[in-house]
Amino acid sequence: MDQLSLQNPVFATYVIAATLMILKAVSMSWLTVARMLQEKGGFRSPEDLRKTPLNPAPDPQQLERNERVERIRRIHLNDLENLPFFLASGFLYVLTGPSLLLARWLLYGYVVSRLLHFGAYATARTHDTRATLWTVGSLIIIFMTCRTLLAALGH
Amino acid sequence: MDQLSLQNPVFATYVIAATLMILKAVSMSWLTVARMLQEKGGFRSPEDLRKTPLNPAPDPQQLERNERVERIRRIHLNDLENLPFFLASGFLYVLTGPSLLLARWLLYGYVVSRLLHFGAYATARTHDTRATLWTVGSLIIIFMTCRTLLAALGH
Amino acid sequence: MDQLSLQNPVFATYVIAATLMILKAVSMSWLTVARMLQEKGGFRSPEDLRKTPLNPAPDPQQLERNERVERIRRIHLNDLENLPFFLASGFLYVLTGPSLLLARWLLYGYVVSRLLHFGAYATARTHDTRATLWTVGSLIIIFMTCRTLLAALGH
Numbered sequence: 001m002d003q004l005s006l007q008n009p010v011f012a013t014y015v016i017a018a019t020l021m022i023l024k025a026v027s028m029s030w031l032t033v034a035r036m037l038q039e040k041g042g043f044r045s046p047e048d049l050r051k052t053p054l055n056p057a058p059d060p061q062q063l064e065r066n067e068r069v070e071r072i073r074r075i076h077l078n079d080l081e082n083l084p085f086f087l088a089s090g091f092l093y094v095l096t097g098p099s100l101l102l103a104r105w106l107l108y109g110y111v112v113s114r115l116l117h118f119g120a121y122a123t124a125r126t127h128d129t130r131a132t133l134w135t136v137g138s139l140i141i142i143f144m145t146c147r148t149l150l151a152a153l154g155h
Numbered sequence: 156m157d158q159l160s161l162q163n164p165v166f167a168t169y170v171i172a173a174t175l176m177i178l179k180a181v182s183m184s185w186l187t188v189a190r191m192l193q194e195k196g197g198f199r200s201p202e203d204l205r206k207t208p209l210n211p212a213p214d215p216q217q218l219e220r221n222e223r224v225e226r227i228r229r230i231h232l233n234d235l236e237n238l239p240f241f242l243a244s245g246f247l248y249v250l251t252g253p254s255l256l257l258a259r260w261l262l263y264g265y266v267v268s269r270l271l272h273f274g275a276y277a278t279a280r281t282h283d284t285r286a287t288l289w290t291v292g293s294l295i296i297i298f299m300t301c302r303t304l305l306a307a308l309g310h
Numbered sequence: 311m312d313q314l315s316l317q318n319p320v321f322a323t324y325v326i327a328a329t330l331m332i333l334k335a336v337s338m339s340w341l342t343v344a345r346m347l348q349e350k351g352g353f354r355s356p357e358d359l360r361k362t363p364l365n366p367a368p369d370p371q372q373l374e375r376n377e378r379v380e381r382i383r384r385i386h387l388n389d390l391e392n393l394p395f396f397l398a399s400g401f402l403y404v405l406t407g408p409s410l411l412l413a414r415w416l417l418y419g420y421v422v423s424r425l426l427h428f429g430a431y432a433t434a435r436t437h438d439t440r441a442t443l444w445t446v447g448s449l450i451i452i453f454m455t456c457r458t459l460l461a462a463l464g465h
Contacts, residue, residue: 174459
């Protein structure tokens with residue numbers, strides 16, 4: 001059986017986790033747009049102050065820092081710091097042929113940790129909650145990456 | 156035939172689109188460097204004010220925010236928010252065995268949308284133009300990712 | 311022999327380089343956390359000023375820009391601008407079947423250039439040193455990507 005076939009349940013698990021995380025990351029862009037429209041501000045480019053159908057009443061204050069928009073941008077940046085490495089790490093880990101049970105715990109566990117992290121960050125929960133959820137995801141990446149590295153060095 | 160062989164025209168399409176997008180992202184770093192040299196400013200690190208062959212006449216103003224450099228940095232950040240997810244999404248989508256015609260429209264369509272987005276952003280076109288071009292690319296990623304997710308859930 | 315098997319020494323080389331770079335990127339997050347704890351500052355979210363076990367004596371100054379924390383954040387951003395594209399570029403390059411010797415020089419050369427870049431940036435070496443090391447890595451990505459693009463166009 002081809003390792004990169006959806007017939008391979010470990011690979012299918014990876015594909016489900018990876019596509020959910022891609023959709024999560026892309027949603028952050030849309031959420032930033034939604035917040036900017038809601039707040040009518042938090043823009044970044046001088047040309048965004050031109051009068052257009054999407055911005056019928058421009059105002060120089062629209063270029064000022066808006067904390068509600070910045071919060072989504074910080075969550076987005078946190079995704080950029082984590083998700084591309086999860087996608088690569090999980091893919092290479094799957095190629096080392098882990099057990100289905102362990103792969104499911106790690107890959108779906110990562111997805112759950114990131115969704116909870118989003119919830120905690122978006123609702124401004126205490127730092128320690130957010131940090132704990134981020135740590136779970138980061139340790140999953142580190143574990144998968146180290147296992148893959150050891151498998152490659154063993155050959 | 157191996158799915159990940161360049162003999163597979165769908166995979167070859169992906170490789171062309173993906174390598175063009177990687178070159179695009181890497182070019183943004185070089186463009187930032189070129190702009191900083193042109194503007195003799197827009198630097199970020201205190202040590203960049205030391206006198207060196209690349210900076211023969213240092214000046215504290217060089218650490219100030221320079222809008223022409225910041226514009227390239229914003230375009231670059233937009234690439235970081237989009238391209239890694241396009242690379243992953245397109246790769247997994249190709250493994251689901253789409254038709255060549257559809258794959259070409261989606262993958263080359265994405266490349267074209269991003270090059271136009273760059274043109275609109277670099278020349279400070281009105282927000283609505285830039286937003287429309289970004290939306291096309293984002294919807295292509297979402298479509299490919301959802302199709303891949305459904306294929307994986309169907310197994 | 312399967313191209314994506316660790317039995318393939320070119321792929322094993324890629325996996326070693328890729329996992330080291332993933333661990334490098336993830337370490338930057340942990341280093342940012344370590345620096346923030348050391349400096350008791352450099353935080354970004356208003357809620358980080360709440361009294362918690364990790365922040366027993368909150369102070370509004372903790373939200374101010376802290377150069378020692380910002381340095382790690384700049385290194386991290388530089389990783390985000392480079393490593394995801396190295397991971398994708400190297401992977402596709404390996405699929406074009408390069409010689410083991412060349413693959414080792416390029417992939418391990420990239421790893422070495424990034425570790426030296428980190429050392430130069432973290433210790434605030436002169437800009438020209440940092441720029442030279444970054445250039446080596448960037449040229450390796452460009453070389454691998456162009457070779458892969460040409461191989462795909464040749465089919």
